[in-house]
Amino acid sequence: MKVTYNWLKEFVDFDLAPVELADLLTMLGLEVEGMEHLGGGLDEVVVARVIEKAQHPNADKLSLCKIDAGDGELLSVVCGAQNFSQGATVALARIGAVLPGEFKIKRSKIRGEESFGMLCSEKELGLAEESDGIMLLSDELSLGQPVFEALKLKDTVFEIGLTPNRADCLSVIGIAREIAAKLGRKVKYPVVTPPEDGEPVHSKIKVTIQDSTGCPRYAARYLTGCTIGPSPAWLVNRLQAVGVRSINNAVDVTNLVMLEMGQPLHAFDHARVGGGQIVVRRAEEGEVFVTLDNQERKLTADDLVICDRDKPVALAGVMGGLNSEISNSTTDILLESAFFSPPVIRKTAKRLGLHTESSHRFERGVDFEGVPRALDRAAVLIAHLTGGRMANGQVDACPAPRKPVTITFRPERANELLGLNLSSDRMADLFRSLEFNVIPTANGSFQVCVPSFRVDIEREIDLIEEICRLNGFDQVPATLPVAQVVSERPSPHQTLQRQVRDCLVAAGMNEIVTFSFIGPEAADRLLLPADDPRRNSLALCNPLAQEQSVMRTTLLPGLLETAARNLNFRNLDLRLFELRRIYLPEAGAEMPREPLCCAGLLSGARDEARWCHDAQAVDFFDAKGIVESILGLARINGVRWSAEQPEPFHHPGKSARFCVGDVQLGTVGEIHPVTLQHYGIDYPVYGFEINFEALVRLAGGQRAILPPSRYPDSVRDLALLMERERPVADLLDCVQALRIKELEEVGIFDLYQGERIPAESKSVALRLRYRSSERTLTDDEVQKLHQKVIDAATRNLGATIR
Structure with a gap:
């Protein structure tokens, strides 16, 4: 948001220097990101008069001119412009002046004649993008006076970085209101009295709102x-100071009022x-509409349009239509001021990539009650x-009136949160200063x-923030928060991780x-x-790439892609x-389930190859052994x-x-192998996946710890x-189902x-170890136990002894 120092002074009285004003605004939460001094450093560009103009x-x-700059000495200046004559009042840049x-x-020395300065155009002084000749001034101006000072163009432009919630400060009056509240002054609102001397407005305009939302x-x-014609100099200069190009007197007024009051309008x-x-x-x-920038826009059913009896004439809150724009032949004007829903405008502007000054304000929310006031101001x-x-009266269709927001505010709560000790009367005065x-x-x-x-x-905490802003952020005491240091033990879930x-x-x-x-493929x-x-993955609304457009199940x-990348580099x-989360959508649930999962991959040699022998490759049992280590760790x-x-x-x-x-x-x-081929892997790869949530639920099983037996064992093979x-x-x-207590292993x-x-068939050889913790087993006892296993x-399995 750009605003000028002089423009602000029209709405609130203050005697702060520009630097002081910038500090005040920043401390109010309206950060001044930059300042530009219009006319600064151009005091050597002065009002002068052409006393003589010769070939x-x-x-x-080229012309050879004698110029009077008000100091009694005539200066010789060579000029190539032809739009002036002897006696004209012009802008002279003296020797040593530095132009934009x-x-x-x-x-x-130009073609053999000395030149002691330059006659300047509006473009050379930064007052216009283009100019046909030198700048011609009023003969009533005093010679020798700096041009910017004489034309009252000396000003300071503040560039303010607003947070999205401060839509009220997207206007000169909104910022003036903040200054007035801080300094204890009153805002001088423009007094508007429409001269309604024409026919009734309802005989010329009929408004129908089909979408009141x-x-x-x-x-x-x-x-x-x-x-319709060019705007006066004061209006052109005011708009150009804040970076807005002049178009014509009608459109320039709508831009002026938008900047002044924060209410976008359209003519x-x-x-x-x-x-x-x-x-x-x-x-x-699929409706097609051509906007003012002569671009064809394809619309959707989510877009809001302003139509006449037959066709769309504007894209609501964003841009007008080429088919109804103001031109030099226009004599009758229909002037619009409206409130559009911020989400609707935001969605349209984003989809079309069409961000305008109008949409910027409507997206954040304009003053609902300010709609008719801004309309009257612009119309006058x-x-x-x-x-x-002006026709008598205005059309004001309001199918969905809004009630004022009323919030309960507790002064003691504000003092508690801010660490202050302000009185209730002081807080009430601060609120009243904000109207x-x-x-x-x-x-x-x-x-x-x-x-x-x-x-x-919207809430009490927002009001507390206003108290803090206006009273001064620097008035909040620096205190350390009271905190209790608690040493919390990690949960079983975290410990097992x-x-x-x-x-x-x-x-x-x-x-x-x-x-x-990951990618859907x-x-x-x-x-x-x-x-x-696992095919039911959650799709992202705004993926960075097709390869990362869904959440992993x-x-x-990810492991295979990493393995493929390493293998390609001969690692x-x-x-x-x-050990990370996966995302599993559930029917009827707004958010997916996010369980932890553990997975791993193995490839290549089991041990590092030595000079004397080749290393063996990993196999299924390496991966299984790692899984068994985890299961043993979890005591499952x-x-x-x-x-x-x-x-x-x-x-x-x-x-x-x-x-x-x-x-x-x-x-x-x-x-x-087919999966490996899909990832471009030519080497055997072994992997495992563990449901970590199930692992946590089943972990911690009890295991009997018995002292070793003092008696000898007896081993039988079968x-x-x-x-x-x-x-x-x-x-x-x-x-194991026999539960023979003497069967140790x-x-x-x-x-x-x-x-x-x-x-x-296949032959399976078992080794069984029998041992008692109470005495030495005899051969007969061991044989009987062994026979139970054989039987x-x-x-149960139909096995036979080999």
């Missing part, structure tokens, strides 16, 4: 007999508004500058009625952190079936793991391994699931033939298939 003796297109663009005026208020006035050529009718409605899907100025006549209506109540609190221009005040990470690092693995976003790369719930894609021995009992129903991205026959009861803890196995397809785990489960030491073994295996 340059050596150049046809760091152009320094020096004594020079998008447009709860629309006001209009009608002016006739207008003459239509009434003759081009079909039937004099205004209809505010939503656009039709347009009538004055164009010579037009808030304050009504004290019996219990010592206030009922504060918020004016309509403060759209940012740390322990699992340490366990994996101890196993030689490296933790990585990948993006939570990841499910296809993992060969997931169509009904797999598994950690494997072949990989031990990677990640009753884990059962199964090769049935492998994951689609695992190699069949080289993978397994591990469960406790009906709860699946995870999977481990070799990654399927070789059994069993069905080839039956898992060996069934045999171990069968033996059972393990497999051999598995054989081949010669002398039926094709449909159970033959009876």
Whole structure:
């Protein structure tokens, strides 16, 4: 937001220097990001008069002039412009003056004639973008006076960085209101008395609002007999000072009032508004509209448009239409002032990439009650500058009136939060200085009625912030907060996370952190079936790239992409793991479920290759061993391994699931060659996934710790033939189910298939260790126990002794 020092002084009296004013505004929360001194450093550009103008003796297109700068000495100046004559009052840049663009005026010789200065144009002085000749001044100005001072153009422009909530300060009056509140002054609002001497406005304009949500208020006035032309110098200079280009007297007034009061307006050529009718409605899907910048816009049903009887004439709150713009032939004007819903305007402007001064204000919220006031202010100025006549009255369609916001305010609460000790009367005065209506109540609190221009005040805490601003941020004492230092122990969940990470690092693995976003094609790369719930990923509304457009439902894609990148750089021995969240959408829930998951990949050599031998490659059992270490760390009992129903991205026959009861803890196995091909990997890779949330729930199982027996053991080996397809785990489960307390240990030491073994069978060799903690077992006792194992295996599994 740009505003000038002199413009502010028109609405509030103050005697602060520009630097002091900048400090005051910044301390009020309106940060002054920059200051520009108009006319600063240009005091050597003075009012002068052409005493003599003659043809340059050596150049046809140059003049040799005698200039009086008010000091009694005539200066010789060479000039190439032809738009002046002898006796004209001009702007002379003396020798030593520095013009905008760091152009320094020096004594020079032009075609053999000396020149002691330069006659300046508006463009050379930074007062216009283009100019046809030198700047001609009024003959009433005093010679020798600095031009900017004589024309009252010396000013200071403040560039203020506003936070989005301070929509009220997107106007000169809004900032003046802040200055007045801080200095205890009154705002001098413009007095507007429309000279309504024309025919009734309702005979010329009819307004229909079809969407009262998008447009709860629309006001209009009608002016006739207008003459469109250039704006007067005071208006042009005022707009140019804040970076707004002059267009014509009618449009310039709408821009002036928008900057002055914060209310965007729009002027239509009434003759081009079909039937004099205004209809505010939503656009039709795919409707095409050409805006003032001569760009064709394709609209959607979410956009709000201003239409006449037949067609759209403006994109509400954003930009007018080319088909109804003011031109030099315009005589009758339909002037619009409205309130549009901020979300509607924000959505349209963002979708079309069309950010204008108008949309900037409507997006943040304008003064609902200021709509008719700004309309009257602009109508009076347009009538004055164009010579037009104003119709009697204004159309003010307001299908959705708004009630003032009233908030209960507790002075003691404000003092408590701010660390101050302000009296209730002081706080009430601060509110009244901001034009808030304050009504004290019996219990010592206030009922504060918020004016309509403060759209940012919604809660008591907002009022407390106003007290802090106006009383001064520098008045808030610097105190340390009272805090109780509490040493909290990590939860079991956090403890197990740390322990699992340490366990994996101890196993030689490296933790990585990948993006939570993956590409939608990841499910296809993992060969997931169509009904797999992991295909139901959450899509991002604004993805940075297609490869990161959905939230991950598994950690494997990130791990495989990392592995592929490392393998491409010949980093072949990989031990990677990640312990992070995945995102699983749930039907009927607004947010997805975000469980922790642990996954890892292994590839390459098991141990570092030495000079004397080649290292062996990792295999399934390396990955399984790491998983078993984690299960042992978590003290989980009753884990059962199964090769049935492998994951689609695992190699069949080289993978397994591990469960406790009906709860699946995870999977481990070799990654399927097709999946590896999808990621451009040519090396065997083994991976595992662990459901960390299930791991936490099942962790902490009790294990009996028994002292070692003092008595000798007895070891028996047992070789059994069993069905080839039956898992060996069934045999171990069968033996464990006997619950023989003297059976201290059972393990497999051999598995054989081949010669002398039926094709449909396999030989499994068990080693069983028997020992009692009470006495030495006899051979007969051991044999009886051993026979129980044989009988159970033959009876339950159909096994036979080899």
